[in-house]
Amino acid sequence: MDRIICVVGPTASGKTELALRLAESLSGEIVSCDSMQVYRRMDIGTAKPTADELARARHHMIDVCEPDEDFSAGKYVPMADACVQDILARGKVAIVVGGTGLYADSLIAGRTFAPVPQTGVREKLQAQLLREGSEALLRELSQVDPETAARLHPADEKRIVRALEVYYETGEPISRHNERTRALPDKYAPVWLGLDFASRAALYERIDRRVDKMREAGLEREVRGLLAAGVPDTATSMQAIGYKELAAALRGEYAVDEAFRLIQQRSRNYAKRQLTWFRRNEKMHWLVREAGDDDASIFRAARRQIPFFAG
Numbered sequence: 001m002d003r004i005i006c007v008v009g010p011t012a013s014g015k016t017e018l019a020l021r022l023a024e025s026l027s028g029e030i031v032s033c034d035s036m037q038v039y040r041r042m043d044i045g046t047a048k049p050t051a052d053e054l055a056r057a058r059h060h061m062i063d064v065c066e067p068d069e070d071f072s073a074g075k076y077v078p079m080a081d082a083c084v085q086d087i088l089a090r091g092k093v094a095i096v097v098g099g100t101g102l103y104a105d106s107l108i109a110g111r112t113f114a115p116v117p118q119t120g121v122r123e124k125l126q127a128q129l130l131r132e133g134s135e136a137l138l139r140e141l142s143q144v145d146p147e148t149a150a151r152l153h154p155a156d157e158k159r160i161v162r163a164l165e166v167y168y169e170t171g172e173p174i175s176r177h178n179e180r181t182r183a184l185p186d187k188y189a190p191v192w193l194g195l196d197f198a199s200r201a202a203l204y205e206r207i208d209r210r211v212d213k214m215r216e217a218g219l220e221r222e223v224r225g226l227l228a229a230g231v232p233d234t235a236t237s238m239q240a241i242g243y244k245e246l247a248a249a250l251r252g253e254y255a256v257d258e259a260f261r262l263i264q265q266r267s268r269n270y271a272k273r274q275l276t277w278f279r280r281n282e283k284m285h286w287l288v289r290e291a292g293d294d295d296a297s298i299f300r301a302a303r304r305q306i307p308f309f310a311g
Contacts, residue, residue, distance in 0.1 A: 002188045003088060003308055007097040008033070008104055008278050009195030010271035012206045014295060016049055018195065018287075019097035021299045023057035026093040026309065031083050032061040033098030033107065036240045038076070039067045041226060044219045045242035047210065057095075060087075067226055067237040073106050074113035081107060084188075093308075096190070101277035110187025113177075121168050125161045134160055145173035191306050194284040195298070196275065199291065204268050211242075211264045220246055220256060241266045 005028070007019045019030050032038075036046040040063045048062060060083040065071050080096075084107070087094040096104060105111075129137055134154040141164050142149035148163045166174040197203040223246040231238060233247040242263050249259035278284060285305040287298055303309050 001307060002190055003092075004084065004094045004096060004108075004188055004190035005306060006033075006104055006108065006190045006192045007095060007195070007302075008099060008101070008192070008284075010203060010274040011047070011099055011267055012210045012271070013195040013197070013203065014289070014298060015097050015099065015195055016047075016053060017295045018193070018298055018302060019095050020053060020056050021295070022302065022306075023093075023095050025303075026095075026306075028093035028095045029058040029060065029083075029087045031080055031087070031094055031096045032059060033080070033096050033100055033104045035071070035073075035076070035100040035103060036237065037062050037098070038064050038071050039069075039237045040065070041229075042067055042222070042237060042240070042243070044214050044217045044222045045240060047214075067231045068235050070236055072113075073102050073111075076103050077106050077111060077113070081110070081187075099274050101274065105281075108186055108188045108190055109181075109184070111181050111184075119169065122161065122165050125164050125168075129157060129161060137161065137164060140164065141167075145175055147175040148173060192281060192284045193302050193305060194278050194281070194286045195289070196286055197289045202289070202291070203271060207267045207271060208264045211260060211267060214242065214263075215260055223247060224250065241270060 005022060005026075007015050007022070009015055022028055023030055034046065036042060037048050038061060039046070042048070049059060054062075061076070061080050064079065080103070084094045084096070096107065098104065106113075125137065134157045137157075137160050138149055138152060138154050141152070141160055144167045145163055152159055152163070154160075163174045166172070166177065170177075197206075219242060223243055226238070226243070227233065227247065227250065233244075233251075238244060238247055245259040245262045245266070246256070248254065249256045285302075287301050287305075289298060
């Protein structure tokens with residue numbers, strides 16, 4: 001078993017605090033596994049660790065790109081893997097923490113992603129998308145990669161373009177590349193810790209409270225600042241829950257109060273999807289918070305699942 005701990009679970013479940021306690025007890029360092037905390041100047045809506053929390057342990061993979069940059073699992077894995085390798089080489093424990101299941105699984109598996117040479121193919125496909133629409137591109141994809149086309153909706157424009165790009169750049173369907181990489185053994189053997197709640201209502205209450213605190217902390221102001229700085233509301237970063245709804249409200253599509261109601265609702269829906277993803281992991285040790293459990297009790301339960309814990 002590698003000296004790696006993966007702390008995962010739904011939004012607002014207490015991952016940050018558990019990871020910090022583990023890092024402090026094990027002389028560990030934290031590798032963020034959150035697809036939105038990678039963006040600079042997006043602090044409130046991503047629930048990025050506070051200055052006090054950052055001071056408690058060394059963090060990696062936070063604030064590594066600009067909000068107008070495209071970021072993906074393909075970029076995350078080599079960057080995060082370099083952090084993990086460095087942490088382990090220095091004799092410390094790597095604590096991978098976050099709720100982005102694809103990033104966590106891909107990092108631990110050591111999964112590679114189809115290369116994307118900058119030859120202009122993507123730009124041509126994007127222009128074709130504007131001219132002909134996504135359904136035409138999906139039909140084109142069905143001719144060269146029917147497996148991928150069958151699971152994509154016409155609204156999933158980004159993945160349609162990506163799948164066609166991979167095929168035209170490499171001559172291989174993205175489905176075949178993914179099948180080959182999934183067949184390889186995992187690169188790492190970590191301790192998997194999953195956070196959940198005995199009462200779904202208790203989790204949803206925490207999510208709603210967190211969104212209320214984001215509003216009080218100035219999430220609307222944060223979104224206004226990003227837009228004023230020239231970050232397009234079509235950027236990948238601005239599709240995150242919280243940013244997308246407020247950008248729409250600022251365009252006048254609905255009231256700010258309605259935006260925050262939608263943020264709460266969509267955050268709850270996202271939590272359900274996160275749990276569905278992580279429950280497929282047969283190696284997960286679930287830490288289920290019962291009524292009356294606090295962060296200290298969850299930490300004690302986590303400690304019992306870590307063979308190399310020395311404290």
